[in-house]
Amino acid sequence: MKSPITGKEMILTKERRSVDFRKESFEIVFHCYKCEDSGEQFTTTALDEINTNQVYNQYRAKHNIPFPDEIIGIRKMYGLSAAKMSEILGLGINTYRQYEAGEIPSTANAKLIQMVSDPKVFIEMTELCTTLDDKTKAKYIRKAQELAEERQRTLLDRSLKEYLSGGHAADIYSGYRNPCFEKFTEMVVFFAEKISPFKTKMNKLLFYADFLMFRESCFSISGMRYKAISMGPVPNNFQGLFEYLANRNEVDILMTEFPQGYTGEQFVARKDRPFNASLFTAKELETLEKVAAIFKETSTADIIKLSHSEEAWKKNQKEKSVISYEFAFELHHI
Template identity: 45%
Template sequence: MKSPITGKEMLLRHEASKVAFRKEEFSIVSHYYECGDSGERFTDDRLDELSIVQVHNQYREKYGIPFPDEIRRIRERYGISASKMSEILGLGANSYRLYESGEVPSVAIGRLIMSIRNPETFIQQVSASACFLTAKEVAKLTLAAENLRAQPAQEAVFPSKLNGYRQPDLSKIAGIIAFFQGFLKSPLFKTKLNKLLFYTDFNTYKLTGYSTTGLEYRAIQFGPVPSQFQKMYVNLSETGQISIDEQYFGNGAYGDEINAKVAFDQTLFSPEELDVLEHVANRYAKLSTDDIVKLSHEETGWMDNADQKALINYRYAFELRQGIKPIS
């Protein structure tokens, strides 16, 4: 970004700061451009949005308010429109659509939305709304909820600062593997792939305030890795999205070769996520496994957590040595 004072390119800087939201203060990493000659600070819409997202995410996490993706998924489970869901829950006509788009609901409304994840609770809401629903609508929605009730309950994973405020998404993980394999025109080995996933997620968080995949990362001897990467790769293999082939390198050394079994589908990713994939591919993908491991050992997030083999807070994304720059 060029300085409106001198016309010269400005430096992008960041610092810890506090921002008020709903009568509370939250600690974030704020970003700004600094004019080298005048010392004046400037921001743009993208940097302002990044600050707002950080605040909203912390507020949602603190009070158990669902995130936009979860709000949308809850509605889609029942095959209902946003306007109809608003009607059933007694909200304003466009409220549910606004919550899916990022507006933060009140604590009470957030908990109401979370409660209808339970099909039984949703049936109760539909029954209470029967006065303005047709008999056909009541029957259809009740059947959809009953079908969900018959399915085994899935383990809930809540968005937090340790998974980049996303729920894990195997389809996106498989897509990322397909992207890097296509970029390199060769299969990937697990150790290197773990680092490419880390740099993808943490760069996306640096740019948007969200991760791409919803994975947690742990600092271990060979750098940051998805915290349950063995289970993750098995799940991807069992669902036919990748294959895992053990290769012998000699001298008692083995490695797992990962091959994507799905084509890369860019519609799964936002424009910002696609920008990050290109950045990570150009910066890291062609490095040798040893080189990318060494580079990951220079990241503050790994250094601060390696001794305890602890999970890495996504806030470390703002300390990446060669992270993606915000796109104005």
């Protein structure tokens, strides 16, 4: 970006700054361009969004307020429009749509939205709604009952997925996403199709994709947590996650013996299991493609070295700690 004062290219700077929101103070990594000659700072719409999202994300996490993707997911679960969901919850006709677009709900409305994610509560709310006719009520209640039955049938599998992915609430260690096992699965399938990497490289590809997405939007793709181990950043519980995917035939993991005497596990896409792009936004798909293009020809040994030079690994490897997504702002190699 060129300085509107001197016309010279400005440097993108990142500095810690306290920002007030709703009578509270939050520390963020403030992004701006700085004119070296005048000392003045400038932002773009994209940088304003990154700065604002950091504040909003911390506020939501602190007060247990659902994030937009969760709010959207709850509505879609019942097959309703945003207007109908507002009607059932007793909100203004456009209120739920505004929450989906990023407006932060009050604490009371946030709790109401979280409660209605339970089909039993949704049924109760539908029955209490005085503006719906009996036929419409019956339709919505039937859908919720089917959902409750489906949840009961898949309880063990859902519990296992929650255990493997962490089952935690969105916070800075998940990239302010609730873990999405389905998206994580598709990310693995994507890189298996594009690159067929060995396990160690797969872990780094997943790390770079999630952290790059966070750097540019303040949200990860999968909601997975990553730990710093000796071989570099890896998804938490990666061994169990990959075993589950292989056992479910989501991807093939082939054992390869090398002349040096060690064995490698290579991810290979299945012809009968193509990548499902419909789960991702255009920006998320762009991020996956970018990571694949940058690291396609990078060897496993080299991507380990690259990951070892990242602050995300260096600052956490001693204690093998879970990595804060704030380190995304310090990525060097992408």
